[in-house]
Amino acid sequence: MTSAPPCLRPGCTGHYAADGYCDECGHKAPVGAAASAGSPSGAATPAGSPTGGAAPAGSRGGMTSAATLGGGAPTGAGLAGVSTGTGRSSRSRTAGRGRLGANLVVVPPVPLRDPATAVQSDPAVPESQRYCPKCGEPVGRGRNGQPGRVEGFCPRDGARYSFKPKLRPGDLIDGRYEILGALAHGGLGWIYLARDRNISEAGTDRWVVLKGLINTGDPDAMAAAVAERRFLVEVDHPNIVKIHDFAQHPDPDTGENVGYIVMEYVGGRSLRDLALNNRGPDGTRVPLPLAQVLAYGIEVLPALGYLHDRGLLFCDFKPDNVIHAEEQLKLIDLGAVRRMGDDVSALYGTPGYQAPENELATVGPSIGSDLYTVGRSLAVLSFDFSGFSTRYASSLPPAETVPLLAAQESYHRLLRRATNTDPARRFPSAGEMAEQLTGVLREVLSAEDGIPRPAASGQFTPERRAFGVPHESAAARLDGLEVVAALPLPLVDPADPAAGFLATLSGGDPASTVAALETAPVTSLELTFRLVRARLEAGDLAGARAALPAAEPEAYDWRLDWYAGLLALSDPAAEPTTAWDLFDKVYDALPGEPAAQLATAAAGELAGDLAAAARLYERVWRVDHGFVSAAFGLARTRLAAGDRAGARAIYDEIPDSSSHHVAAQIAAVRVHLDQEPVGLAEADLLDASTRLERLRLDKQRRETLSVEVFRTALAWVIRGSGTGAGVPGQAAAAGRAPNGGGQRTVPAQRTATAGRILGQVLSERDVRLGLERSYRALASLEPDRGARHALVDLANSVRPRTVV
Known part of the structure; x- marks a missing residue:
């Protein structure tokens, strides 16, 4: 039996099934894939195109739309999913789980919808969404109880408007696309469901979607449609719907040909629809779970990155334009897509989602505005x-008014960076934003269930030491x-001119490294950062400070604050x-990076804010047990707050596979020993003894700790007997007996207790014998x-004298 050829898509571990599609990523096999399975290249299956209209929301001329989440175009009704009616509809059902949620969280799948049930019985544009296509003024509004006109002329500029669907059920477009009805509408066009009579597989017609213009007299919309014809047919990504064809049909009123884009039909629900219909136990609407929202963001960002890599901007991303079908998301409605640097085409977006109007009017759309x-x-x-x-059209509400933002600091920082009013402070790419989203998702999930979810960072090395x-x-x-010597190091940008040279440095003594860097054959920012680090390691603080470049005003680089923070430490x-302030800025820039949180926590602890440090230490430790420094930091802050049990619990979480396990267990023993006897309980002494007995220590270290345990136990026993003899360890350390001189006379009987520490009953006599022995x-x-003589004297001073 011939094995299935492996998928050629980079990073995919699936195989092409008999139907020609990958059982993991769902991509179609390129021609000849079975014969060239070892080829390093492979074409991705087309997957993208618009199906839900974008509301015009902000052209350079000030065009604005009222479409919002609460009052925008109807969405979700059968506009997304996987192509049906082609004989491939079972592909998404039989394939392995999608990567929705980065394999970190299970997002409930959304069933596909029967296309016939998605058609609107009475398609109409709500009056609240009717605007003049030319000046943007409200039109078609009702008065005195009378409904507004669906067609007419704008009273302000006389421009003709029409909000009627141009196609009716039964219309045949280009002799092959039979219209079943209207699905939905948007700012750039009506969306119709049709059956492709020319393509059928296994006797099943292919369902397609046709999108035309709401108003055929709108020159901006016409220009946008022409732009779609030029480049959108080349869009080919599994998370963007696929354009099949272009068709024309005469307008029933004017007789002029109207263009339509023919796209795949997908049958799930929009994120807007899912959000509006998410209900709590009492039936009231509640926001979607944060982990699910983060999973959605992680899924759609690669699709935006795909467009960005090809010089395209989406411009109108919003929950309405993302469909969840089964276990896959798809971007719909590419009507607002434009080329980077296009200063001519009308700009479309949606208030509340689009970047600030002054930015769009002056700087124009950008990758930063898409990520916004x-x-x-x-x-x-x-x-x-x-x-x-x-x-809050261009800001976030205060965190203290939103419980989620107050509880999820990293998520709040991520939103702040993505929506920063300064485009230079936003994420530089969809990939970097997705990376930070994934880090925040790991943090959220690990905080919920306590299960670490470590991952290699794309920005930092692991911590160098604890x-x-x-x-x-x-x-x-x-x-x-x-x-400074222990924190992770920022990774070198492989595209930096000096990356190759830096890779040749042997990591010898700092002075040699400084000399090599100062005579390097190239200059670059990475080389400068390496020089700063080398001078720090050489103890040349002034030289390191002089080497650190000033911040670039046009593009924020978090590494400048990172190295400035190291200098300050x-x-x-x-x-x-x-x-603390400098590392806090790095945390703002990299909210999903444990290394940034670890540095901020340490700086906060040194600055005296132990509560803030504890929160960050705990987040880092919960996500990744490789950051042992975070565990010790969390234990320190808990001890400082008087939470000894909490500190011991953290020490116990450091696994025995760690080189610091013994140090953690010794610290857990000492948690009981560094407090006054009045605060001790018998259980504390027994726990300290049990821990010490479990440790495989050399005799020197074992007996040193045994002395500490016995001294603490003796103070506790004496206090319990009411003799008021004080703390024997302190007296013995001064070279005299606990009672001020000579040996203490101790009754022969033992204190009635079942507890034993290090083999000795918890009585004054037995504890003294154990201390003497140690x-x-x-x-x-x-x-x-x-x-040696001093230790013998101490042994004699604590030895009990029995009176019969």
């Missing part, structure tokens, strides 16, 4: 965004230089808040004669 619309759409889907097209690890002689104190004269064991290991 994605950020706005995510916000509308994820929380009750009242006033998003009016009061900082803040408790020493065996004392608890760790955070040090800025230690943090390394400078003992710098204010602790300086580094002191003598340490003395036997001590090579220094004076120190």
